[in-house]
Amino acid sequence: MKSFDTIVIGGGVNGLITAAFLGKAGNKVVLLEKGKSVGGLASTEQFAPGFHCNSVFDSVPWINSVLSTDLDLESHGFRFDDADTALSTPGTEGKTLSISPDTEATSRSIAQFSDRDAEKWPGFCEKISMLTDFLEPLYGITPPPIPELDLTSLLSMKPMIKPVRKHGRQNLVELLRILPMTMLELLDEWFESEPLRGTVAASGIRHLNQGPMAVGTVFNFLHHHVGSESICPVRFVSGGTGQLTDALQSAAETAGVEVRTKAEVSSVMLQNRQATGITLADGEQLTAGAVVSALDPQSTFHLVGTQNLTPRFRRRVKNIKFRGATARVHFGLKSLPQFDSLNEKALKSIVSISPSLSYVESSSDAAKYGQVSQEPWIEFSLPSLRESSFAPLGKHVLSATVQYVPYHLRGMDNATARQKLRNSVVAVLETHALGIADLIEHEQMLTPNDLESKFGLTEGNINHGEMMLDQFFFMRPTIDTAQYSTPIKNLYLCGPGTHPGGGLHGMNGLNAAQLVLKGN
Amino acid sequence: MSIQTQFTGSTSLKVTPFHKRTSVLNHSQEWRRWSGYLSATTYDLTHDVEYYSIRTKAALLDITPLHKYIIKGSDAGIFLDRLVTRNIKVCKIGQVMYTPWCDEDGKQIDDGTVQHLSENRFRLTSAEPNMEWLTHNAAGLEVDISEDSEVTASLALQGPSSRAILNEVADENIDQLKFFWLTERWIGDIPVTISRTGYTGDLGYELWTPKENALTLWDRLMEAGAPFGITPTGLHALDMARIEASLILLDVDYISAQHAAIDLRKSSPFELGLGWTVKLKKKDFIGRTALENDHRRGTEWQLRGIEIEWEPLETLYRKIGLPPQLPGMAWRTSTPLYSGNEQVGYATSGCWSPLLKKYIALAHLKTEYAKEGTPVQFEVKVEHFRKTTSARVVKTPFYNPERKRTCP
Numbered sequence: 001m002k003s004f005d006t007i008v009i010g011g012g013v014n015g016l017i018t019a020a021f022l023g024k025a026g027n028k029v030v031l032l033e034k035g036k037s038v039g040g041l042a043s044t045e046q047f048a049p050g051f052h053c054n055s056v057f058d059s060v061p062w063i064n065s066v067l068s069t070d071l072d073l074e075s076h077g078f079r080f081d082d083a084d085t086a087l088s089t090p091g092t093e094g095k096t097l098s099i100s101p102d103t104e105a106t107s108r109s110i111a112q113f114s115d116r117d118a119e120k121w122p123g124f125c126e127k128i129s130m131l132t133d134f135l136e137p138l139y140g141i142t143p144p145p146i147p148e149l150d151l152t153s154l155l156s157m158k159p160m161i162k163p164v165r166k167h168g169r170q171n172l173v174e175l176l177r178i179l180p181m182t183m184l185e186l187l188d189e190w191f192e193s194e195p196l197r198g199t200v201a202a203s204g205i206r207h208l209n210q211g212p213m214a215v216g217t218v219f220n221f222l223h224h225h226v227g228s229e230s231i232c233p234v235r236f237v238s239g240g241t242g243q244l245t246d247a248l249q250s251a252a253e254t255a256g257v258e259v260r261t262k263a264e265v266s267s268v269m270l271q272n273r274q275a276t277g278i279t280l281a282d283g284e285q286l287t288a289g290a291v292v293s294a295l296d297p298q299s300t301f302h303l304v305g306t307q308n309l310t311p312r313f314r315r316r317v318k319n320i321k322f323r324g325a326t327a328r329v330h331f332g333l334k335s336l337p338q339f340d341s342l343n344e345k346a347l348k349s350i351v352s353i354s355p356s357l358s359y360v361e362s363s364s365d366a367a368k369y370g371q372v373s374q375e376p377w378i379e380f381s382l383p384s385l386r387e388s389s390f391a392p393l394g395k396h397v398l399s400a401t402v403q404y405v406p407y408h409l410r411g412m413d414n415a416t417a418r419q420k421l422r423n424s425v426v427a428v429l430e431t432h433a434l435g436i437a438d439l440i441e442h443e444q445m446l447t448p449n450d451l452e453s454k455f456g457l458t459e460g461n462i463n464h465g466e467m468m469l470d471q472f473f474f475m476r477p478t479i480d481t482a483q484y485s486t487p488i489k490n491l492y493l494c495g496p497g498t499h500p501g502g503g504l505h506g507m508n509g510l511n512a513a514q515l516v517l518k519g520n
Numbered sequence: 521m522s523i524q525t526q527f528t529g530s531t532s533l534k535v536t537p538f539h540k541r542t543s544v545l546n547h548s549q550e551w552r553r554w555s556g557y558l559s560a561t562t563y564d565l566t567h568d569v570e571y572y573s574i575r576t577k578a579a580l581l582d583i584t585p586l587h588k589y590i591i592k593g594s595d596a597g598i599f600l601d602r603l604v605t606r607n608i609k610v611c612k613i614g615q616v617m618y619t620p621w622c623d624e625d626g627k628q629i630d631d632g633t634v635q636h637l638s639e640n641r642f643r644l645t646s647a648e649p650n651m652e653w654l655t656h657n658a659a660g661l662e663v664d665i666s667e668d669s670e671v672t673a674s675l676a677l678q679g680p681s682s683r684a685i686l687n688e689v690a691d692e693n694i695d696q697l698k699f700f701w702l703t704e705r706w707i708g709d710i711p712v713t714i715s716r717t718g719y720t721g722d723l724g725y726e727l728w729t730p731k732e733n734a735l736t737l738w739d740r741l742m743e744a745g746a747p748f749g750i751t752p753t754g755l756h757a758l759d760m761a762r763i764e765a766s767l768i769l770l771d772v773d774y775i776s777a778q779h780a781a782i783d784l785r786k787s788s789p790f791e792l793g794l795g796w797t798v799k800l801k802k803k804d805f806i807g808r809t810a811l812e813n814d815h816r817r818g819t820e821w822q823l824r825g826i827e828i829e830w831e832p833l834e835t836l837y838r839k840i841g842l843p844p845q846l847p848g849m850a851w852r853t854s855t856p857l858y859s860g861n862e863q864v865g866y867a868t869s870g871c872w873s874p875l876l877k878k879y880i881a882l883a884h885l886k887t888e889y890a891k892e893g894t895p896v897q898f899e900v901k902v903e904h905f906r907k908t909t910s911a912r913v914v915k916t917p918f919y920n921p922e923r924k925r926t927c928p
Contacts, residue, residue: 306660307595307602310624311806314659 012040015294017509023255044242048442062227078247113193183212198354211364296464324448324460332442348385370410463502537734573751626810627777678724721765
């Protein structure tokens with residue numbers, strides 16, 4: 001039996017980061033990835049002969065700067081491609097809203113729809129930036145154990161002093177006022193033009209099962225803005241999103257981490273409620289002083305065996321809300337489609353089909369009843385315009401993130417949902433690019449059910465648990481596992497199911513690595 | 521004179537498969553709700569005859585409302601062993617174990633019996649519905665749990681003549697069936713599981729059969745039992761017998777940890793006199809860590825039997841010109857117990873034992889007052905006025921006849 005200091009399960013962003021940092025600290029680490037390469041949700045893959053796509057994330061809005069500096073990711077081939085990044089929304093009468101990091105340019109674009117909104121835009125950007133200033137240091141903290149709060153854990157909240165000093169208590173109160181609000185309520189305080197309200201609102205419902213009229217969507221909106229310098233941030237990784245995880249793998253290996261692919265873990269070995277190692281699907285057993293799982297909490301405790309959990313903890317894990325409602329669609333296109341109101345610059349960045357807030361809300365209605373939205377919110381990109389290697393010469397790839405396609409379907413099976421998803425997406429795209437349906441050569445439809453089987457995501461939830469206020473900070477993923485450790489001694493969590501939640505920012509993996517090192 | 525009639529009043533309660541018979545026999549038409557079923561409290565106009573039949577003849581009780589679960593599958597034994605405090609791994613096929621089960625804080629949820637019916641097949645009885653708790657804890661195990669209450673009819677035949685009656689009707693003699701064991705027998709052409717168990721602390725059996733056979737079984741027992749004085753018996757008599765036997769009752773003598781409104785209301789088995797059922801040698805079961813602490817540190821409370829002394833009680837009543845007023849039936853009102861001016865406990869159920877000629881009660885006492893022989897003051901209302909009278913902690917069970925566990 002091979003023995004390690006630490007075994008990391010799962011080779012996505014967070015698993016790689018945890019492994020790399022532990023390796024750098026001198027631990028003997030092995031990382032086990034089920035797939036044939038690392039990457040997880042941050043992969044770039046070939047979905048049809050000659051056609052490549054970013055599996056789940058086209059854009060990586062924020063990566064903690066500690067990662068790029070401490071792991072020297074640039075020397076491992078990672079860099080951002082920030083050329084012409086904007087979020088475009090086709091509006092009425094051929095007008096297109098374009099939100100970019102350039103505040104003035106964005107204001108000018110908004111002015112096509114409303115002068116008043118254009119004037120207010122810079123103030124809104126400042127406000128959101130102020131609010132996320134509070135969250136950013138919070139994201140680097142291991143949540144204090146509540147209800148067993150003691151002085152030491154209170155002291156761990158020290159980084160929160162800085163934003164309170166900077167912005168004052170009144171603004172802290174303002175954060176608490178705004179955090180549980182609906183996107184509708186927030187936007188009612190600011191804007192009147194529908195394409196702007198729809199597009200900003202859509203940023204608050206990303207990967208949720210709820211629409212912008214649901215409470216707590218502002219929290220999700222702020223979550224997606226932590227660490228970024230603009231509203232509706234878009235950033236690309238040069239060479240495709242998979243370059244990020246490739247660089248992380250390289251950094252981890254440089255730090256001495258053994259990365260094993262096609263290594264599926266079938267169970268976590270236990271001895272007296274302590275994790276002692278893992279068993280691989282092929283029967284091989286590896287032992288370690290610590291096992292760190294980047295899988296979501298339910299998948300992790302499934303490996304432990306639910307029968308080995310105490311009744312109360314089992315109930316807490318069972319009660320985590322997943323309810324994936326986001327689908328991914330990849331089309332291989334014969335040629336570049338012609339969009340009525342979107343130029344090539346817009347298409348090589350991200351486009352949001354969100355003409356109004358009520359459009360986005362209406363698309364969420366279907367999810368409540370287990371149905372696939374007929375007019376979904378679609379966020380798409382043509383990555384082949386940015387990376388010519390993604391498609392054969394002259395051909396293109398269109399990748400879309402689509403809401404809402406609920407995991408829990410009513411009155412239909414997954415194959416039907418997949419078909420409905422395709423019909424909805426093609427129908428919506430046709431209204432903006434007539435004839436696009438005829439250009440489709442290849443396609444890949446990934447409903448939440450498909451995402452579950454492809455990536456091992458419970459209920460297809462990309463965030464490993466809904467980003468709602470009741471699943472945030474010391475309550476993420478459960479009240480007794482928010483400190484990255486678990487009731488199973490020497491078993492840790494480092495995936496997005498932990499604080500501070502989903503995205504490719506890597507904070508979960510970084511925080512978890514620090515905790516594991518402390519534990520050792 | 522009596523009018524032969526079935527109980528025909530409209531009811532939203534369920535009726536058991538014996539209702540056709542019990543409703544005709546229930547002369548008092550007194551019923552109680554038991555787990556959603558209509559259940560006879562006394563068949564006769566008073567319960568005395570039924571009580572004495574438990575102790576001197578044979579009492580027949582319809583216990584179908586008891587919650588029952590069939591637990592089967594390759595992990596059934598492991599599942600039960602983790603669920604309850606007793607060691608189910610040593611429970612042989614044909615054996616029955618009485619056991620409580622707890623939440624992970626070691627607080628008692630319910631108590632009942634585990635019957636090991638066959639390889640990987642068990643029946644669990646409980647006072648309250650437990651399906652949610654059972655399925656929650658079966659996660660990850662190869663176990664199938666099903667409600668048995670609607671499938672299986674059950675009767676208790678309790679009393680010194682119960683064995684003789686069963687020997688009359690069963691295909692094989694049951695003389696060698698030991699206390700807390702079960703056997704499969706034929707009664708006529710009905711398959712019946714007979715367990716030597718009960719809730720009276722006397723020689724007695726419980727019979728389990730598919731509900732279609734209910735009436736045939738009842739008739740056969742009543743017919744063969746007639747010469748032995750078999751008596752349909754209700755819950756009033758049973759309640760007295762179980763107090764004499766010091767068998768606790770959920771929601772009377774303790775509150776389930778599942779629905780106690782405050783932690784103070786929850787009890788550990790060590791506080792309920794069930795320490796003997798907690799097998800701390802078992803590696804893992806729900807509540808083990810907490811129960812180990814209880815065992816090591818001792819608990820604040822103990823459930824004990826008390827006997828209210830005759831002379832002081834008589835004196836209290838004599839002062840106002842009355843003979844001692846004794847409860848004709850079992851009571852279940854929490855009654856304070858004092859030592860000097862300090863309340864040191866409370867009795868939760870009690871009765872006058874006609875057989876022992878003693879006034880007895882089950883009581884929760886602070887551990888320092890729980891030693892056998894400790895004198896305590898029992899609150900009693902004498903003609904509307906609260907008084908206290910002497911009682912002392914005594915050994916339980918109050919009544920424990922040798923025939924309960926012996927074989928001829």
